[in-house]
Amino acid sequence: MASSSHIQNSEALETETKRESQLAAERAKKHLKSRRAREWRFKLWGRAAVLFALASLIWLLFSLAGTGFTAFQQNFMTLDVELTESVISPDGTRDPQELRGANYRRVLQETMYDLFPEVTERRERRDLFALTSASGATHQIRLMVYNDPSLIGQTVTLTVPTSDNVDQLLKGYIDRDLPESLRKVSNEQIVWIDSLKKRGIIKKKFNTILFTHPDSRDPELAGIAGAVVGSIMIVVIAFLLALPIGVGSALYLDEFAPKNKWTDLIEININNLAAVPSIVFGLLGLAIFINFMGLSRSIPLVGGMVLALRAFPTIVVATRAALRSVGPGIVNGALSLGASHTQSVFQQKLPLAAPGILTGSIIAMAQVLGETAPLLMIGMVAFVTEVPNSVTDPSTALPVQIFLWSDSAERAWSERTAAAIIILLVILILMNGLAIWLRNRLEKRR
Amino acid sequence: MDIQNPKFVCRDVRVHYGDFEALHGINIDIADRGVTAFIGPSGCGKSTFLRTFNRMNDTIEGARVSGSVTMDGQDIYDKGLDPVLLRARVGMVFQKPNPFPKSIYDNVAYGPKIHGMTSGKAEMDALVERSLRRAGLWEEVKDRLKIAGTGLSGGQQQRLVIARAIAVNPEVILMDEPASALDPIATAKLEALIQELKERYCIIIVTHSMAQAARVSDKTAFFYMGDLIEYDATEKIFTNPGDTRTQDYITGRTG
Amino acid sequence: MDQIILYILILMVVLTVGGFIYNKNLALDRYLSSRAHEEIGTTLLKGSGWHSQASYHGYFTAWVVGFCSFLLFVAGLYFRNGSEVYDLIWLALVLASGVCIVFLLNRKISPEFAARTWVERFIHFCLIVLSFIAVLTTFGIVLSLLFESLRFFSKVSFLDFLFGLQWSPQTALRADQAGQSGSFGAVPIFAGTFLIMLVAMxxxxxxxxxxxxxxxxxxxxxxRKIVKPLIEILAGIPTVVYGFFALLTVGPTIRNFAETLGFSVPTQSALAAGVVMGVMIIPLISSLSDDVINAVPQSLRDGSYALGATKSETMKQVVFKGALPGIIGAFLLAVSRAIGETMIVVMAAGRAANLTGNPFEAVTTVTVQIVALLTGDQEFDSPKTLAAFALGLVLFVITLILNMIALSVVRRYRERYD
Incomplete structure (x- = not known):
């Protein structure tokens, strides 16, 4: 009897559990729909976030490319210039001193007036002359005559840039339909420009000036050569300083340092330096290198030193990661052959870590190349119209050049700014590509 | 056990890792020629003990060795002795083959180079060839000395590591489970090589394979929980052990 | 550079390299003659063995010669007076000391001499010096910021700086101008920095x-393989490029959009700078969060899935909770990055120190003011330039605290799952 009642009881329990679980399942099923919807929404948010980031990237690249690509071409005038002796060297002595200061502007003006003999009025002539890039063209003639005085009296063919307004008009950025008073180019000038274009005197060509000239006040004569040379100097100095500091500190911390408070301090220091805002390094450079040590402002040497301090923590981190990726077997093998600890680290471990170190250093140098704020602090914002010859010449750097040009609102400048950015980004992509290529290549050789 | 002209004499050797005592006072004499095998369950301290002979324990942080280990009567833990010079006399082969990621030639030449043992390429060539011959690898690699040592098979790599050790002209070769990463054929070749080498060198081998210990060694020491339990001729240990713990281990009841 | 300096530098290199080669060969000769009658590779370490290989004797010589002539070079540079005789004596001294050292060290070459140990000690010394530069850099930052800031606070009260509501340092351009001391109340700057940081975050x-x-x-x-590197590109773009993007595209877009809605917004606004800065910081947050999310053990996720939870529920209730400290750390690092960012705000946020919470207005930030105060002509003692260092100090301290907290939070978090 006792057993049968027990069976009945357990049966009742079973049906009850069954009913309960059924109820729960139904409830869960109802609930499931809203849970699925929530799941779907969550995933959608994730997709949206990714799309937002990618869209921002694409927008940035497209807006820069759209603005910048026209700057790689520029309108040039091909002029036949008669180097009249009576203007250049009135007394006929052709004294070098005289040739340097001669009135080449006059020569150029005559050439322009000859193209439109019907223009005689003084004001009109001034407008006509304004179509050329006067300072660039006269400089070109001056150099030519100074180097070869025998040219005087002859007619030479010159290719000079047009003024930026002509360039912008022909590129379609100055609206011909605007009322004349709102335009930078007058109606007469438009007629002349179209005529010159038809006669084949104005032609669009690849803009070599952008690559070969230093900065200038005239956009049609401004280039990034000075900034690029300055940037190369800065990166080379920063590399030469940051690589030994970074690799040395990493080697010391990972391989040789006793584990104590002192090495902890160094380690915390390096970790924090990596996250200090870059502008603070600029303040350091200004206070220590320039005010305390008395180095000049605006020079690549100081820029390189400041950015080396900025970059070396990155190299430390990369080096330590690379050292740790080398297994202990190699070092043990060297030690067991009677190599000293230092020998086994320098002769066996370091060569194996080298690809990682190199990759990290190149990436650190890419950061250095893009760094702007610290350079502003040490005065590299000066307007420098010459390509620097040594690391102690005043100079600017490519990102600073971009910053300087971005200040001017004219279309001629913003297209050059964007072009300079495109060049900077291409260099950065090449550097990162080189890092990846090197790493793959060296790792394959192992 | 009595050993004539022992190479190593160890008295009360203790090894600490921090607060943990891994070896509790080992006394042992190692013969000048022949193979001595250390056996025992994992964690018994046999590898730790092996590493006291070339002071590789020095490289582990927090490891301390006390007691005395003498080699030919000279205390190898003497303050004035450079462990670097000791390790040139006591070569070591590890569990996992660890050739340098360089050419076979450079692998063998590395030791002689850091010790400045040769002058000129001809001497080095001769030394590399002699070492590879002794390690039984010469015939297999003589035409491709410039390929990377890491490109060889596991067994060849292990013999390359032995050649690398031999090149420094050591007196002792320590082997830490040298066959554990090898297949049976490579293991057989390695064991044959050990038999050849024992004429010339004092070899100490740590192994977890009792069959291997029985095959290659002349004397066997059984370690258990950081103690040396029994040390005798290999035959005696495997046929008539004096301690029940040894008996249990070799019959498979422990370990 | 002076010719004589160039000559001495070349001489130093020649002496060092020459010393290395000469003494290395000497050591090799002695070594070879000492083992002339023995088999190759057997004379080692048994009484007659050499402690160090020949090249270490060479390196030892090279280090000593290089170091001594470098000291002479620096000393000579310091005492230089321009006379030709002095320069010649200087040159001769470097030459003589180098040659003397090389020949003195000849005697040291023996089997017992531990040249390798000495060379290694020297290497260790160099490594210690190199790693010390990290400490020196921090020290230099703290010292220079503190020193200049103290000079600033001797002219402007600390409390006025920290709690003043009026920022117009430009009025102090000329001494005869009215209000010549300028006013250095930094609250509008802090507010602007905070506002832009908030937009970005x-x-x-x-x-x-x-x-x-x-x-x-x-x-x-x-x-993942395609998207991750693309997002990393955002992190590799220099900030000056972002600044130009904000100035050229984002600012005008926001202005035009606002105009169609009927109100006017300047091109330079907290919103434009903040949005672009936000885009710049995205990869920092995403990669750091990615790390911490991946560090949450799979077993936790499996436990949640086994209970029938969906991915998003697992994510929100289990993984997110587990990863929260790490994510907070990532956000703190991002905040510190946003506060210290310079170029975007310099180009896109404006320079007017408005005290406002409206993101559609132009505001200014700590970094913008540092740049504004220190570019252009400056006399180093004016409160105007010194104020930049005071702002720099504030910036450094705040970012340092944020980094310290973030790093320790992340480290503790990592330890929990390691």
Whole structure:
């Protein structure tokens, strides 16, 4: 009897559990729909976030490319210039001193007036002359005559840039339909420009000036050569300083340092330096290198030193990661052959870590190349119209050049700014590509 | 056990890792020629003990060795002795083959180079060839000395590591489970090589394979929980052990 | 550079390299003659063995010669007076000392001499010096900021600086101008910095976090492989490029959009700078969060899935909770990055120190003011330039505290799951 009642009881329990679980399942099923919807929404948010980031990237690249690509071409005038002796060297002595200061502007003006003999009025002539890039063209003639005085009296063919307004008009950025008073180019000038274009005197060509000239006040004569040379100097100095500091500190911390408070301090220091805002390094450079040590402002040497301090923590981190990726077997093998600890680290471990170190250093140098704020602090914002010859010449750097040009609102400048950015980004992509290529290549050789 | 002209004499050797005592006072004499095998369950301290002979324990942080280990009567833990010079006399082969990621030639030449043992390429060539011959690898690699040592098979790599050790002209070769990463054929070749080498060198081998210990060694020491339990001729240990713990281990009841 | 300096530098290199070669060969000769009658490679370490190989004797010589002539070079540079005789004596001294050292060290070459140990000691010394530069850099930053700031606070009261509501340092340009001391109340600057940081984090925080979640939990391996590097590109773009983007595109877009809605917004606004800065910070947050989310053990996720939870529920209730300290650390690092960012705000936020909470107005930040105060002509003692260092000090201290907290939070978090 006792057993049968027990069976009945357990049966009742079973049906009850069954009913309960059924109820729960139904409830869960109802609930499931809203849970699925929530799941779907969550995933959608994730997709949206990714799309937002990618869209921002694409927008940035497209807006820069759209603005910048026209700057790689520029309108040039091909002029036949008669180097009249009576203007250049009135007394006929052709004294070098005289040739340097001669009135080449006059020569150029005559050439322009000859193209439109019907223009005689003084004001009109001034407008006509304004179509050329006067300072660039006269400089070109001056150099030519100074180097070869025998040219005087002859007619030479010159290719000079047009003024930026002509360039912008022909590129379609100055609206011909605007009322004349709102335009930078007058109606007469438009007629002349179209005529010159038809006669084949104005032609669009690849803009070599952008690559070969230093900065200038005239956009049609401004280039990034000075900034690029300055940037190369800065990166080379920063590399030469940051690589030994970074690799040395990493080697010391990972391989040789006793584990104590002192090495902890160094380690915390390096970790924090990596996250200090870059502008603070600029303040350091200004206070220590320039005010305390008395180095000049605006020079690549100081820029390189400041950015080396900025970059070396990155190299430390990369080096330590690379050292740790080398297994202990190699070092043990060297030690067991009677190599000293230092020998086994320098002769066996370091060569194996080298690809990682190199990759990290190149990436650190890419950061250095893009760094702007610290350079502003040490005065590299000066307007420098010459390509620097040594690391102690005043100079600017490519990102600073971009910053300087971005200040001017004219279309001629913003297209050059964007072009300079495109060049900077291409260099950065090449550097990162080189890092990846090197790493793959060296790792394959192992 | 009595050993004539022992190479190593160890008295009360203790090894600490921090607060943990891994070896509790080992006394042992190692013969000048022949193979001595250390056996025992994992964690018994046999590898730790092996590493006291070339002071590789020095490289582990927090490891301390006390007691005395003498080699030919000279205390190898003497303050004035450079462990670097000791390790040139006591070569070591590890569990996992660890050739340098360089050419076979450079692998063998590395030791002689850091010790400045040769002058000129001809001497080095001769030394590399002699070492590879002794390690039984010469015939297999003589035409491709410039390929990377890491490109060889596991067994060849292990013999390359032995050649690398031999090149420094050591007196002792320590082997830490040298066959554990090898297949049976490579293991057989390695064991044959050990038999050849024992004429010339004092070899100490740590192994977890009792069959291997029985095959290659002349004397066997059984370690258990950081103690040396029994040390005798290999035959005696495997046929008539004096301690029940040894008996249990070799019959498979422990370990 | 002076010719004589160039000559001495060349001489130093020649002496060092020459010393190395000469003494190395000498050591090799002695070594070879000492083992002339023995088999190759057998004379080692048994009484007659050499402690160090020949090249270490060479290196030892090279180090000593290089070091001594470097000392002479520096000393000579310091005492230089311009006379030709002095220069010649200087040159001769470097030459003589170098040659003397090389020949003195000849005697040291013996089997017992531990040249290798000495060379290694020297290497260690060099490594210690190199790693000391990290400490020196921090020391230099703190010292220079503190020193100049103290000079600033001797002219302007500390409390006025920290709590003043009026920032117009430009009025102090000329001494005869009215209000010549200028006013250095930094609250509008702090407010502007905070406002832009807030805009940036509003964008970067959710977007970066969702990217990390999506990529680590939902996206296929192939998607991840393409999308991740693309997002990393955002991190590699120099900030000056972002600044120009804000100035050229984002600012005008916001202005035009606002105009169609009927109100006017300047091109330079907290919103434009903040949005672009937010985009810049996205990869920082997403990659750091990705790391911490991946560090949450799979077993935790499996436990949640086994209870029938969906991915998003697991994510929100289990993984997110587990990863929270790490994510907070990532956000703190991002905040510190946003506060210290310079070029975007210099180019896109403006320089007017408005005390406002309206993101559609132009505001200014700590970094913008540092740049504004220190570019252009400056006399170093004016409160105007010194104020830049005071702002720099504030910036350094705040970012340092944020970094310290973030790093320790992340480290503790890592330890928990390691």
């Amino acid at each position: 509003t964008i970067a925080g959710p977007v970066g976090l969702m990217i990390a979640i999506y990529l680590s939990e939902y996206a296929s391996a192939a998607t």
